[in-house]
Amino acid sequence: MRVFVTGGTGLVGSHAIERLTTTGHEVRALVRSRQGADFVRTLGADPTRGSVEDRVSWNAAERSEAIIHAAALVTTPTKWDVYRSVNVEGTRLAAETAARLGARLVHISSVAVYGRQPGTDGTDEVGEDAPFGTIAPADFYARSKREAEQVLWEVAGAHDASAVALRPCVIYGERERLFLSRLLGLLRFGVAPVVGSGHNQLAMVYIGNVIDALMSALDRPHITGPFNTANDGGLTQQEFYRIVGEVTGRRLREVRVPVRAATMAGTAWHWAHRLVRPGRYTGVGSSSGQFMARDNPYTSARATHELDWRPTTPPTQAFGRTVRWFMDQQG
Numbered sequence: 001m002r003v004f005v006t007g008g009t010g011l012v013g014s015h016a017i018e019r020l021t022t023t024g025h026e027v028r029a030l031v032r033s034r035q036g037a038d039f040v041r042t043l044g045a046d047p048t049r050g051s052v053e054d055r056v057s058w059n060a061a062e063r064s065e066a067i068i069h070a071a072a073l074v075t076t077p078t079k080w081d082v083y084r085s086v087n088v089e090g091t092r093l094a095a096e097t098a099a100r101l102g103a104r105l106v107h108i109s110s111v112a113v114y115g116r117q118p119g120t121d122g123t124d125e126v127g128e129d130a131p132f133g134t135i136a137p138a139d140f141y142a143r144s145k146r147e148a149e150q151v152l153w154e155v156a157g158a159h160d161a162s163a164v165a166l167r168p169c170v171i172y173g174e175r176e177r178l179f180l181s182r183l184l185g186l187l188r189f190g191v192a193p194v195v196g197s198g199h200n201q202l203a204m205v206y207i208g209n210v211i212d213a214l215m216s217a218l219d220r221p222h223i224t225g226p227f228n229t230a231n232d233g234g235l236t237q238q239e240f241y242r243i244v245g246e247v248t249g250r251r252l253r254e255v256r257v258p259v260r261a262a263t264m265a266g267t268a269w270h271w272a273h274r275l276v277r278p279g280r281y282t283g284v285g286s287s288s289g290q291f292m293a294r295d296n297p298y299t300s301a302r303a304t305h306e307l308d309w310r311p312t313t314p315p316t317q318a319f320g321r322t323v324r325w326f327m328d329q330q331g
Contacts, residue, residue, distance in 0.1 A: 173207030
């Protein structure tokens with residue numbers, strides 16, 4: 001199959017290219033820079049220079065039988081107009097291109113579309129039919145991902161296009177540099193901050209298991225709609241720290257952090273950045289305390305039943321791989 005991939009230098013895109021090329025697919029990857037072109041070439045893809053928000057760049061997708069749209073701004077400290085251009089309008093162009101070519105489209109969305117605290121108390125099970133909660137105006141990432149899906153379904157509905165939106169929670173794994181990389185950096189001091197009880201299952205999913213879902217979606221072009229890919233076994237905070245200690249050979253000292261204190265610290269961080277960089281995205285610091293303390297509220301039952309999603313890497317093995325990769329990167 002000829003597959004066009006956006007976001008090929010990112011976490012999902014790069015792993016998608018690796019899986020596709022090693023399973024015999026022909027991949028062309030849209031990249032913004034020469035360095036990006038060199039990188040995706042090492043993964044086995046044919047690079048083409050351009051950007052997802054540029055309509056002309058999508059001409060490179062001609063003859064593609066499938067499009068993997070993984071490009072998105074996540075924590076970049078820039079303005080809303082930029083987020084909207086890349087995340088929303090880029091998705092519109094991806095959907096329009098797939099519809100014009102008759103290609104299968106797999107869009108990488110996010111559970112952020114539900115709002116940062118889905119459910120009535122943050123613990124209710126959240127499936128694809130759950131009502132969307134409010135999103136703060138300053139939460140550019142969540143706003144743009146929700147609007148991107150709205151655009152996707154508008155275009156797909158108008159053209160009867162074959163499209164799927166995968167909604168992972170926080171993705172970790174080799175090459176991830178947003179969440180775990182920062183947390184592991186703190187652990188170098190031998191202190192493990194346990195927010196709340198530490199027995200909650202973290203809302204995280206391994207990149208290899210997300211790619212399993214992506215491949216399942218490619219193989220089922222007759223299935224459309226949104227699918228949570230947010231449950232692959234999961235680990236608690238305490239289990240995570242235990243694995244980190246075992247892999248690194250370090251003895252970690254657990255420090256209990258009350259949920260309220262962690263939330264207040266995240267909120268203070270958020271407002272400090274807004275003062276320093278007004279009008280720019282501040283990231284998800286204000287919700288990090290709640291994220292660490294609560295159980296994973298999302299259910300992936302629909303992906304299991306309809307896409308036959310069977311994550312192949314258990315969480316203990318996945319976390320171990322990830323920590324070893326970070327250690328190798330640090331030399």
